[in-house]
Amino acid sequence: MKCAQNGTMSPAPARGLTVLSLAMLAALSPVAAHAAPDSTAWDLLAGLTSEVGPRLAGSEGEARARVWAEARLKALGFSKVAIEPFPIRGYVRGKDEASMTTPIPFKLAVTALGYSGTTPDKGIEGEVVYFQTLDALKAAPAGSLTGKIAFIDHAMKRSQDGSGYGPYGQVRRAGPGIAAAKGAAGVVIRSIGTDSHRNPHTGGTNFPQGIKPIPAGAVSNPDADLIARIARSGKPIRLNLTLTGKTVDGLPSGNVIGDLPGRDPSLPPILLGCHLDSWDLGTGAIDDAAGCAIITAAALKAQEGGATLRTIRVLWAGSEEIGGFGGKAYADKHGEPHALAMESDFGAGKVWRVQFNMGDKALTDRIAVALSPMGIVRGSGKADGGTDVEPVIEKQKLAVVDLNQDGTYYFDLHHTPDDTLDKVDPADLAQNVAAWTEVLKIVANEAGPITAAP
Amino acid sequence: MKCAQNGTMSPAPARGLTVLSLAMLAALSPVAAHAAPDSTAWDLLAGLTSEVGPRLAGSEGEARARVWAEARLKALGFSKVAIEPFPIRGYVRGKDEASMTTPIPFKLAVTALGYSGTTPDKGIEGEVVYFQTLDALKAAPAGSLTGKIAFIDHAMKRSQDGSGYGPYGQVRRAGPGIAAAKGAAGVVIRSIGTDSHRNPHTGGTNFPQGIKPIPAGAVSNPDADLIARIARSGKPIRLNLTLTGKTVDGLPSGNVIGDLPGRDPSLPPILLGCHLDSWDLGTGAIDDAAGCAIITAAALKAQEGGATLRTIRVLWAGSEEIGGFGGKAYADKHGEPHALAMESDFGAGKVWRVQFNMGDKALTDRIAVALSPMGIVRGSGKADGGTDVEPVIEKQKLAVVDLNQDGTYYFDLHHTPDDTLDKVDPADLAQNVAAWTEVLKIVANEAGPITAAP
Numbered sequence: 028m029k030c031a032q033n034g035t036m037s038p039a040p041a042r043g044l045t046v047l048s049l050a051m052l053a054a055l056s057p058v059a060a061h062a063a064p065d066s067t068a069w070d071l072l073a074g075l076t077s078e079v080g081p082r083l084a085g086s087e088g089e090a091r092a093r094v095w096a097e098a099r100l101k102a103l104g105f106s107k108v109a110i111e112p113f114p115i116r117g118y119v120r121g122k123d124e125a126s127m128t129t130p131i132p133f134k135l136a137v138t139a140l141g142y143s144g145t146t147p148d149k150g151i152e153g154e155v156v157y158f159q160t161l162d163a164l165k166a167a168p169a170g171s172l173t174g175k176i177a178f179i180d181h182a183m184k185r186s187q188d189g190s191g192y193g194p195y196g197q198v199r200r201a202g203p204g205i206a207a208a209k210g211a212a213g214v215v216i217r218s219i220g221t222d223s224h225r226n227p228h229t230g231g232t233n234f235p236q237g238i239k240p241i242p243a244g245a246v247s248n249p250d251a252d253l254i255a256r257i258a259r260s261g262k263p264i265r266l267n268l269t270l271t272g273k274t275v276d277g278l279p280s281g282n283v284i285g286d287l288p289g290r291d292p293s294l295p296p297i298l299l300g301c302h303l304d305s306w307d308l309g310t311g312a313i314d315d316a317a318g319c320a321i322i323t324a325a326a327l328k329a330q331e332g333g334a335t336l337r338t339i340r341v342l343w344a345g346s347e348e349i350g351g352f353g354g355k356a357y358a359d360k361h362g363e364p365h366a367l368a369m370e371s372d373f374g375a376g377k378v379w380r381v382q383f384n385m386g387d388k389a390l391t392d393r394i395a396v397a398l399s400p401m402g403i404v405r406g407s408g409k410a411d412g413g414t415d416v417e418p419v420i421e422k423q424k425l426a427v428v429d430l431n432q433d434g435t436y437y438f439d440l441h442h443t444p445d446d447t448l449d450k451v452d453p454a455d456l457a458q459n460v461a462a463w464t465e466v467l468k469i470v471a472n473e474a475g476p477i478t479a480a481p
Numbered sequence: 482m483k484c485a486q487n488g489t490m491s492p493a494p495a496r497g498l499t500v501l502s503l504a505m506l507a508a509l510s511p512v513a514a515h516a517a518p519d520s521t522a523w524d525l526l527a528g529l530t531s532e533v534g535p536r537l538a539g540s541e542g543e544a545r546a547r548v549w550a551e552a553r554l555k556a557l558g559f560s561k562v563a564i565e566p567f568p569i570r571g572y573v574r575g576k577d578e579a580s581m582t583t584p585i586p587f588k589l590a591v592t593a594l595g596y597s598g599t600t601p602d603k604g605i606e607g608e609v610v611y612f613q614t615l616d617a618l619k620a621a622p623a624g625s626l627t628g629k630i631a632f633i634d635h636a637m638k639r640s641q642d643g644s645g646y647g648p649y650g651q652v653r654r655a656g657p658g659i660a661a662a663k664g665a666a667g668v669v670i671r672s673i674g675t676d677s678h679r680n681p682h683t684g685g686t687n688f689p690q691g692i693k694p695i696p697a698g699a700v701s702n703p704d705a706d707l708i709a710r711i712a713r714s715g716k717p718i719r720l721n722l723t724l725t726g727k728t729v730d731g732l733p734s735g736n737v738i739g740d741l742p743g744r745d746p747s748l749p750p751i752l753l754g755c756h757l758d759s760w761d762l763g764t765g766a767i768d769d770a771a772g773c774a775i776i777t778a779a780a781l782k783a784q785e786g787g788a789t790l791r792t793i794r795v796l797w798a799g800s801e802e803i804g805g806f807g808g809k810a811y812a813d814k815h816g817e818p819h820a821l822a823m824e825s826d827f828g829a830g831k832v833w834r835v836q837f838n839m840g841d842k843a844l845t846d847r848i849a850v851a852l853s854p855m856g857i858v859r860g861s862g863k864a865d866g867g868t869d870v871e872p873v874i875e876k877q878k879l880a881v882v883d884l885n886q887d888g889t890y891y892f893d894l895h896h897t898p899d900d901t902l903d904k905v906d907p908a909d910l911a912q913n914v915a916a917w918t919e920v921l922k923i924v925a926n927e928a929g930p931i932t933a934a935p
Binding site for chain 1: 535541545584590678706763903904
């Protein structure tokens with residue numbers, strides 16, 4: 028573990044998981060493990076997590092983050108730096124507590140899900156109905172959950188490309204609404220995560236139109252293991268659930284944007300996205316301070332030898348987590364043409380694959396060749412950017428390059444109290460910056476039209 | 482990862498840390514990784530953690546554990562099973578909360594230390610004085626901390642033999658008393674642990690005679706990293722600390738003992754120790770349900786072919802964590818001669834080394850030879866048993882065999898909410914049982930006198 032070159036915010040020694048994953052990754056890819064730290068990226072990451080902290084969409088923390096981001100982007104030499112405000116329907120966290128009361132007393136590690144219903148201060152108590160899968164819950168008869176607390180288990184496993192989050196994430200996104208529709212008084216899910224620590228994974232949920240939100244929480248995986256073991260033994264389980272947070276309309280949010288002007292201002296810019304907001308349990312290091320650090324440091328690096336032909340714009344979006352509001356606001360406000368969009372929002376693991384949505388095969392070949400010395404393979408899937416740039420991609424049919432990060436350990440930390448600075452390996456962060464820089468040097472200097480695949 | 486042979490409580494799939502450490506251990510010792518699961522040990526471990534749960538010394542949970550242990554030992558065929566009660570000065574946990582208020586608002590992951598002083602319900606607020614080491618705190622002038630909150634950092638690293646816990650554990654054991662003597666209103670330490678998760682490590686502390694206890698808590702390592710980064714930046718830090726737990730005299734505790742009678746009742750028994758109590762944040766899987774599971778399963782296995790010559794006694798001690806009260810109570814009550822004592826209280830990592838305190842070199846050679854096919858090396862240090870058997874060892878000058886477990890990851894979990902069943906690898910647990918069984922087959926069948934080293 029090396030230290031950042033800038034002395035003011037040198038990385039703390041990595042511990043625990045990071046040490047182990049480093050050891051394993053080193054065994055798998057010894058070359059990539061030797062990238063030099065990038066001080067710009069590390070300083071942004073350390074600053075946002077240590078000088079701002081948690082940045083829940085619509086919160087005072089997110090507001091401070093916008094002010095911080097504006098100042099930092101200006102200090103780094105970006106022009107046309109602007110905060111672009113918009114209001115959101117947000118979730119204001121309250122007291123999150125849950126305890127098993129039967130068959131044994133046990134205080135559970137729980138978090139409310141975003142847009143959860145609200146319990147009284149004393150909580151609600153009820154019998155648990157155990158569902159091994161979301162499908163099992165769907166199969167429960169209407170009304171069968173009246174007055175009860177549904178517990179939804181599941182079996183998400185780790186994967187490099189994070190592909191488990193689509194299907195298993197539905198437990199969180201849709202499960203509470205389904206339980207509510209069947210009359211449940213509350214719902215608790217196994218965290219959507221691949222770790223085994225007493226840190227629950229939060230995240231947004233949604234209740235369908237006409238369904239009154241019910242209190243909805245996630246317990247950590249070890250807590251879910253205990254519930255599952257007791258459920259399998261056949262003993263009745265009762266929980267007390269206290270989730271006093273509230274959904275509130277009209278909270279202030281906003282995007283922060285900044286440009287590094289290109290030599291030809293008439294050419295549509297390259298748009299790089301990340302999100303400034305974070306869940307509030309940790310300090311949002313991997314989700315997504317790392318993304319903002321990577322895109323911003325790479326944009327600067329791509330211009331180190333002089334301005335690129337095209338302008339590079341960074342979009343540090345607000346309120347991604349709770350509904351992708353920042354990306355929508357950007358697309359609505361910015362009707363001017365863009366050339367291509369990219370996003371970094373999958374942690375700080377090394378880039379291992381590149382994928383495209385691009386009409387010009389020769390251009391994709393040049394990018395793939397430039398990345399090949401880093402061990403980055405070319406995938407056959409279609410690039411889709413990320414939540415913060417998808418609306419403008421959709422609207423303008425933009426070309427996209429995805430630099431896929433190794434997500435093997437991403438869902439160990441995602442949306443947990445454990446998403447903190449110590450989890451980022453400076454060498455991994457630097458490898459991301461280097462890969463992004465390679466891509467930007469090509470696309471931001473491309474004179475001809477850059478188009479999406481037909 | 483294999484499953485336990487008994488179907489009722491099969492081990493949950495290992496995740497996160499366990500998966501990684503398994504992978505690394507497999508690389509280091511491929512042979513030992515293939516031990517078959519031991520269903521007796523696993524059932525005891527799963528039962529104590531899932532059917533009883535947390536077992537804080539002096540608590541209702543510890544009382545239920547004694548009843549559970551008595552029933553289990555009887556069901557397993559132990560005779561003279563008895564609960565031996567004693568009262569203790571205990572710590573009753575209250576509300577544990579801490580927040581940074583300056584320079585940024587941040588809710589810290591905190592736990593009170595055992596015997597901490599008590600704050601008002603609204604907590605105390607104060608300026609933080611940062612000490613990088615315990616020595617730095619010791620060097621602070623008398624009275625210099627008046628009204629302030631001392632923060633004690635440190636730099637414990639992981640080690641296979643856990644040797645960092647002696648010196649760095651002093652930060653927890655002695656640090657609060659030193660801060661109190663210098664006038665501090667409260668004290669917060671970096672957790673005594675080697676992980677980097679938002680799970681604080683609790684444990685007992687001690688205030689010297691005549692020093693009024695002050696509120697004393699430990700924050701998780703990532704929280705300590707944040708405090709240290711901000712302290713290095715020179716910004717003032719203020720914390721709010723709410724620790725409402727109380728020290729209470731006369732709480733009920735007790736030991737549970739049981740015998741597997743030997744063929745010659747006139748010979749002094751072999752005493753095997755573990756502790757039944759646990760810290761209350763997790764379910765005490767590695768500390769020390771695993772130890773009780775290992776010694777008990779091994780005692781039974783040693784008698785599978787028929788009773789051993791000597792009686793084997795298990796001591797499931799109470800109130801180890803808060804002051805080693807169970808071991809003292811046992812030594813006071815049991816003046817009858819013992820032959821030899823051993824203890825398992827260092828998690829569930831594989832046994833890698835054997836050490837002795839024994840007068841008969843030939844006997845130690847036979848044990849070392851029996852263990853050598855398992856890759857267990859002979860150490861040159863002197864065996865000392867463990868907290869629960871040390872008082873009787875001291876009093877009776879007993880021979881001791883130590884089966885040292887791999888503690889590389891032990892202090893990732895020790896005294897945290899994360900000490901739960903999923904952290905135990907069934908194959909590691911089985912390897913422990915197998916090693917203990919080898920030793921017991923020799924020492925419990927030794928007819929001649931078994932003596933300590935001179």
